[in-house]
Amino acid sequence: MSSTEFRVHHTPAEVNARWKAGAVTGLTLAAEHILQVSRQRVPLDDGVLERSGLASVDPSELRAAVSYDTEYAVYQHETQGLRHLAGREWKYLENPAREEAEVVERIIAAAIERAMG
Incomplete structure (x- = not known):
């Protein structure tokens, strides 16, 4: 019979804190991504919207x-x-959120992986 020895270097609380910090970072990056994509599609007149x-x-x-x-x-x-300039559309937020769902998942997962190091 063989045995393996290992040591845990982080407490469960530390692991949870790192995971949560990564999740918050990932959510922030993902939300910024959706915002940027949607800004390319938002109806444009004077730019206020x-x-x-x-x-x-x-x-x-x-x-x-x-x-x-x-x-x-x-x-x-x-x-x-409604009439919009080329490339601008109604559902300017819903469409990017749906279309970019896999990208959002990858952004969040990558941030969590980096935080867990």
Whole structure:
């Protein structure tokens, strides 16, 4: 019978803290990615809607959000048939979020892997 000896260098609390820090970093990077992709598609007139975009993370809940904050942001996002410049579209946030889902997963996973080192 053979035996193997190993030592644990991190407590469970340390491992959890590193994992969570990586997750927060990954969520932040992923939300910024979606924001940048959506900014390329947001309807453009004077740029106010595009500049109102914000990526945020709630570290305690491990949740990320991307939002646009103008009085017409929802109308522009939800109203099909409005005329937009080439490459600009309705569903300017929903479409990138859906299309970039695998990229978002890879961003978050990579950040967690780096944090776990």
